[in-house]
Amino acid sequence: MIVNTTQGADRIVLDSAGKNTDEAAGVVFVGRISEGREQVNYRQQDGLTINSLGGDDSLLVDDTAVITEINLGRGDDAIVIGIVPTILDQGNRTPEFPDGVPVADTANMTSGNSTPLTVNGGAGDDFFEVNHNSSNLFLNGDAGDDTFFYQHLPGPQEYVR
Numbered sequence: 353m354i355v356n357t358t359q360g361a362d363r364i365v366l367d368s369a370g371k372n373t374d375e376a377a378g379v380v381f382v383g384r385i386s387e388g389r390e391q392v393n394y395r396q397q398d399g400l401t402i403n404s405l406g407g408d409d410s411l412l413v414d415d416t417a418v419i420t421e422i423n424l425g426r427g428d429d430a431i432v433i434g435i436v437p438t439i440l441d442q443g444n445r446t447p448e449f450p451d452g453v454p455v456a457d458t459a460n461m462t463s464g465n466s467t468p469l470t471v472n473g474g475a476g477d478d479f480f481e482v483n484h485n486s487s488n489l490f491l492n493g494d495a496g497d498d499t500f501f502y503q504h505l506p507g508p509q510e511y512v513r
């Protein structure tokens with residue numbers, strides 16, 4: 353399945369369908385909620401390709417259901433892979449963190465990608481943020497001054513002072 357968005361600045365969110373597997377394996381949201389975003393449900397697909405085309409596009413990958421390729425195209429695009437909320441570990445208080453050290457809320461983090469994911473930045477100064485990935489991830493900045501930001505928040509058992 354191929355999804356081509358617009359030459360403008362698109363907002364795109366990828367997710368799995370979670371428990372609604374009778375309806376879909378995965379879902380693609382296009383547009384901001386305030387602007388009446390579109391939703392594409394898919395299942396029984398071999399692969400998913402997203403072409404966000406021109407414009408400064410903004411993408412969030414919470415999960416994937418099939419092998420996925422994302423082509424960000426021209427423009428200064430930004431993509432975030434996975435969301436990891438933080439909670440305060442109240443059993444571990446320090447002078448710097450009197451209410452508890454912030455740790456990864458692993459119960460509420462998103463998968464990022466459950467299937468192999470390739471992201472091609474294309475031309476422009478693109479920004480890649482990886483918070484959590486659950487399968488192979490291939491990031492290609494391509495032309496431009498690209499930034500790769502890898503954030504690993506240790507869990508409660510892993511915290512190192």
Ligand SMILES: [Ca+2]
Pocket residue numbers: 357358359360361362404405406407408409
């Ligand atoms: Ca676009």
Ligand SMILES: [Ca+2]
Pocket residue numbers: 424425426427428429473474475476477478
């Ligand atoms: Ca780009």
Ligand SMILES: [Ca+2]
Pocket residue numbers: 473474475476477478493494495496497498
């Ligand atoms: Ca680039």
